[in-house]
């Protein structure tokens with residue numbers, strides 16, 4: 332195990348209570364009625380005394396910040412989750428809900444540059460890049476392009492895979508132990524093809540996932556597929572089925588997890604943006620928010636795609652670009668497919684839940700753009716019309732965009748923030764933040780408390796970006 336951080340015992344701010352506005356609840360106070368000692372985590376009993384009386388301010392209330400709050404709370408820390416908007420209102424809200432260890436191989440694959448250019452020549456492509464004068468984006472694209480080779484592709488895969496597999500395991504425990512109400516379903520994930528050549532071309536990737544990552548897919552011929560999933564049109568070529576993947580309703584997960592944490596004493600502060608961090612010799616003592624201040628023994632930055640905007644505060648620019656994606660959610664149509672599926676030829680994901688169906692897709696590197704265009708959403712409905720038997724409803728319950736926190740090496744940033752002894756980064760989870768959140772949260776809690784980490788931390792350290 333590498334890079335364990337031992338909290339600085341000389342911290343002048345230890346044992347201080349967080350400050351807050353008069354009339355507000357005390358952030359981060361454990362619920363007196365609910366003892367937190369000796370809780371059960373993945374077969375171990377955790378001594379809750381580790382962080383007793385120490386306060387952790389978590390900036391960012393997406394699925395990653397919530398997961399950090401959970402594992403810190405289990406260790407007895409008083410925890411306050413702070414969000415500039417609504418907790419769970421960022422990218423963790425409208426994503427496709429896949430918990431997918433099978434997605435070990437990242438976006439920066441060999442040949443990605445050529446296929447991207449080719450795809451972008453078509454009208455209304457799923458991938459768009461508009462760098463303009465954005466030098467950070469140009470730099471990011473350059474670094475990304477340099478990683479589009481087999482060695483780096485597999486290296487990134489090996490970096491993220493432990494977070495994916497451990498998170499799958501942890502989700503099972505969390506959902507059972509804390510009864511998180513999120514339609515958790517372990518039903519697998521289909522990769523459905525119409526084109527015979529594209530279907531066969533996936534075989535070497537399956538072989539590699541099987542051999543190097545122990546993530547085999549079951550190959551289904553067209554007739555097997557149609558027996559298995561009658562919601563598809565007849566002209567499919569076949570599918571690859573990752574039977575061990577799961578899916579859930581992301582917004583419900585965050586809401587239910589938040590309720591559970593709140594009942595265990597975690598405080599939530601909404602509509603407050605991080606403005607500055609007060610420090611003494613690299614040791615953060617207090618965070619200043621839009622209109623209040625919170626003292627902290629440790630600070631966790633879980634601000635997803637917004638993290639580079641904190642460059643001045645952190646004195647470190649996380650090389651993250653917002654990778655904008657869209658989803659539409661609708662009442663579940665009659666004849667809706669029952670299995671979640673990706674349509675790789677269209678780059679569209681289809682997620683059926685009990686009462687609703689979600690379609691999601693697109694990757695746009697166009698800065699912090701918040702427009703939702705009907706033309707872009709048309710890509711989703713057209714793909715569904717071409718692959719699914721069911722007729723989509725006329726009106727949708729939600730149209731949504733989210734900014735994925737994309738690092739150019741497809742690997743999240745988890746660990747101490749350079750220049751600080753007690754500020755930790757948990758950001759840059761790319762296209763898989765939901766799938767990697769629990770293992771990230773546990774790693775942050777282990778680092779904050781100075782325990783040995785369950786997973787090697789080296790691949791996630793921010794220092795890898797510092798020349």
Ligand SMILES: Cc1cc2nc3c(=O)[nH]c(=O)nc-3n(C[C@H](O)[C@H](O)[C@H](O)COP(=O)(O)OP(=O)(O)OC[C@H]3O[C@@H](n4cnc5c(N)ncnc54)[C@H](O)[C@@H]3O)c2cc1C
Pocket residue numbers: 390391392393394395396413414415416417418419420421422423424425426427428429430431603604605606633634635636637638654655656657658691692693732733734735736757758759760761762763764765766767
């Ligand atoms: C279309 C689409 C489909 C996807 N499907 C999947 C999927 O199926 N499975 C999967 O694993 N992943 C999926 N993803 C990716 C996943 O949604 C993200 O990786 C994940 O949500 C990132 O979580 P996060 O907590 O890091 O960020 P966020 O959820 O964005 O949370 C960051 C929070 O920080 C807050 N914040 C930012 N700046 C400040 C500040 N200065 N002060 C206070 N608060 C601040 C924001 O308000 C926000 O709430 C998908 C993404 C998209 C767009």
